[in-house]
Amino acid sequence: MSKFNNLKFQNESFPKTSDVLNNSPAYNEKKKADKINLIKKLLKEKDAKIIAHYYTHEDIQEVAELTGGNVSDSLEMAKFGASQSSKTLVVAGVRFMGETAKILNPEKKILMPTLDAECSLDLNCPAPELLKFRQRYPDRQLVVYANTSAEVKAMADWVVTSSIAVKLIEYLNKKNIKLIWAPDKHLGNYLNDKTNANMKLWNASCIVHEEFKATALIKLMKENKDAAVLVHPESPKEVVELADVVGSTSQLISACKNLPHNKMIVATDNRIFYKMKKAAPNKILIEAPTGGKGATCISCAHCPWMAMNNLDNLIETLIDEKNEIIVDETIRKKAFISTNKMIDFAKTL
Numbered sequence: 261m262s263k264f265n266n267l268k269f270q271n272e273s274f275p276k277t278s279d280v281l282n283n284s285p286a287y288n289e290k291k292k293a294d295k296i297n298l299i300k301k302l303l304k305e306k307d308a309k310i311i312a313h314y315y316t317h318e319d320i321q322e323v324a325e326l327t328g329g330n331v332s333d334s335l336e337m338a339k340f341g342a343s344q345s346s347k348t349l350v351v352a353g354v355r356f357m358g359e360t361a362k363i364l365n366p367e368k369k370i371l372m373p374t375l376d377a378e379c380s381l382d383l384n385c386p387a388p389e390l391l392k393f394r395q396r397y398p399d400r401q402l403v404v405y406a407n408t409s410a411e412v413k414a415m416a417d418w419v420v421t422s423s424i425a426v427k428l429i430e431y432l433n434k435k436n437i438k439l440i441w442a443p444d445k446h447l448g449n450y451l452n453d454k455t456n457a458n459m460k461l462w463n464a465s466c467i468v469h470e471e472f473k474a475t476a477l478i479k480l481m482k483e484n485k486d487a488a489v490l491v492h493p494e495s496p497k498e499v500v501e502l503a504d505v506v507g508s509t510s511q512l513i514s515a516c517k518n519l520p521h522n523k524m525i526v527a528t529d530n531r532i533f534y535k536m537k538k539a540a541p542n543k544i545l546i547e548a549p550t551g552g553k554g555a556t557c558i559s560c561a562h563c564p565w566m567a568m569n570n571l572d573n574l575i576e577t578l579i580d581e582k583n584e585i586i587v588d589e590t591i592r593k594k595a596f597i598s599t600n601k602m603i604d605f606a607k608t609l
């Protein structure tokens with residue numbers, strides 16, 4: 261059995277997605293078109309590109325696509341940023357994604373529509389606490405998920421995203437390198453099960469995936485016997501065990517397109533449906549059930565921090581060049597080593 265640290269979750273203080281969405285601007289088609297035109301003009305003027313995550317609002321994903329930007333998972337976001345010659349990158353996602361862009365592109369200006377967009381994994385893995393945990397296992401290397409701060413990446417031996425995590429842990433395990441994994445306990449458990457790496461696990465979780473519930477999913481599966489079940493490995497083990505496909509966001513989009521099923525039950529942030537519908541326009545997509553609805557769930561299958569990105573704050577950021585990501589240069593240089601190792605490892609696959 262894996263041992264967890266005793267860090268207390270801070271979930272009580274996290275924003276609720278329903279509150280964020282209630283306070284977000286809504287536009288009709290005409291207003292949306294005007295805003296997209298303004299963004300196009302501003303991106304040209306500022307020599308900027310948008311890098312957006314699959315979990316952001318479809319308006320953000322659409323404008324990124326329309327303007328030669330990128331919509332992808334954390335690994336591809338990092339790779340895309342590094343491949344661009346533009347002076348400025350606007351990262352629509354959560355803070356660690358902006359920091360990763362800065363770590364890899366120190367010469368570029370990295371802006372975000374909001375600096376309030378956090379991540380429960382990052383927030384529940386403070387560097388000083390993780391350092392103490394690490395010191396308990398001096399014979400082990402530290403692998404951290406990309407969903408961590410620059411400080412945490414700076415102390416890690418490896419950074420990894422969910423799209424290549426199994427491959428990296430298999431590779432290190434074959435070399436008999438003992439490991440500590442942080443911060444996502446569900447992904448860590450999944451990796452231990454897949455690879456027998458017996459990593460020591462940090463105790464944090466994603467508030468979106470944590471809410472998917474196996475009992476309700478079994479009921480939904482019985483009502484939709486012809487559906488394939490697609491699950492992100494940040495979900496609890498009982499939910500992962502029900503999946504036809506377990507994978508990163510990009511892998512789930514591919515599965516949605518390539519599986520023969522016409523119906524998919526999807527256990528990840530529901531904003532991924534924008535890209536799934538594009539990849540497989542005729543398929544029926546169903547949200548996997550969460551712990552509750554409205555008042556009883558924090559996220560209801562959509563990340564509250566991802567929901568903070570909208571066309572209005574994207575425009576403000578571009579006009580004022582505000583919400584710049586700054587990373588201390590000593591930390592950045594150290595974080596570059598572990599993050600760039602991930603990019604190099606991905607090239608070998």
Ligand code: SF4
Binds near residue numbers: 381407565566
């Ligand atoms: S969906 Fe989960 S892992 Fe992703 S940013 Fe939100 S809280 Fe973090």
